[in-house]
Amino acid sequence: GQNIDQPTEMTATEGAIVQINCTYQTSGFNGLFWYQQHAGEAPTFLSYNVLDGLEEKGRFSSFLSRSKGYSYLLLKELQMKDSASYLCAVRNDRGSTLGRLYFGRGTQLTVWP
Amino acid sequence: NAGVMQNPRHLVRRRGQEARLRCSPMKGHSHVYWYRQLPEEGLKFMVYLQKENIIDESGMPKERFSAEFPKEGPSILRIQQVVRGDSAAYFCASSPLPRFANEKLFFGSGTQLSVL
Numbered sequence: 001g002q003n004i005d006q007p008t009e010m011t012a013t014e015g016a017i018v019q020i021n022c023t024y025q026t027s028g029f030n031g032l033f034w035y036q037q038h039a040g041e042a043p044t045f046l047s048y049n050v051l052d053g054l055e056e057k058g059r060f061s062s063f064l065s066r067s068k069g070y071s072y073l074l075l076k077e078l079q080m081k082d083s084a085s086y087l088c089a090v091r092n093d094r095g096s097t098l099g100r101l102y103f104g105r106g107t108q109l110t111v112w113p
Numbered sequence: 114n115a116g117v118m119q120n121p122r123h124l125v126r127r128r129g130q131e132a133r134l135r136c137s138p139m140k141g142h143s144h145v146y147w148y149r150q151l152p153e154e155g156l157k158f159m160v161y162l163q164k165e166n167i168i169d170e171s172g173m174p175k176e177r178f179s180a181e182f183p184k185e186g187p188s189i190l191r192i193q194q195v196v197r198g199d200s201a202a203y204f205c206a207s208s209p210l211p212r213f214a215n216e217k218l219f220f221g222s223g224t225q226l227s228v229l
Contacts, residue, residue, distance in 0.1 A: 033217060035220075040223075042222045045217045045218075045219075097169050099144065100158055101156075103157075105153070106155055
């Protein structure tokens with residue numbers, strides 16, 4: 001089975017840095033994705049990691065440690081518009097589930113002025 | 114270049130009625146996934162389809178739920194005899210052939226189903 005854990009809520013202030021952690025236990029791991037979802041909207045892709053290390057993309061970075069089953073999403077220079085739910089998802093290609101993603105419950109980030 | 118289109122955005126049904134949710138994948142995408150999102154919960158996989166084929170329906174309830182992706186037209190998720198517990202946001206996602214590990218899913222804006 002799959003088990004993906006991330007904090008339910010986090011708060012931070014504008015301009016700050018926030019790190020959202022995600023731990024996972026899965027069979028057939030084939031990559032970890034982070035998505036952003038604003039209320040009532042579609043989840044949108046942020047990042048992908050399959051090898052250990054840090055992937056940087058502008059204000060957002062994502063880190064993966066496969067041996068520890070651990071990832072984090074780092075958001076720098078926070079803006080009000082970053083208030084959203086951040087979804088950690090693991091890809092499992094075992095058997096017929098090619099491309100299937102298993103999602104955590106999401107971390108609701110609130111950015112205060 | 115339209116993204117994944119879902120309609121309706123909001124659907125209200127009374128208990129016992131049928132709900133039909135439609136999803137048109139992105140142009141060039143032939144793989145469709147349906148997910149359900151309950152309040153305070155993560156996206157839960159329901160079914161994975163290619164054109165005219167159901168590949169994996171392991172996440173779909175055995176009764177009342179069905180899905181199709183015909184050769185022509187959108188993918189349809191059908192819920193018969195809806196109950197209050199079916200109230201949720203239903204998201205559709207599409208991808209081209211998910212051969213590569215970094216092939217991401219593109220999501221639609223979802224259909225919010227409310228059962229009275």
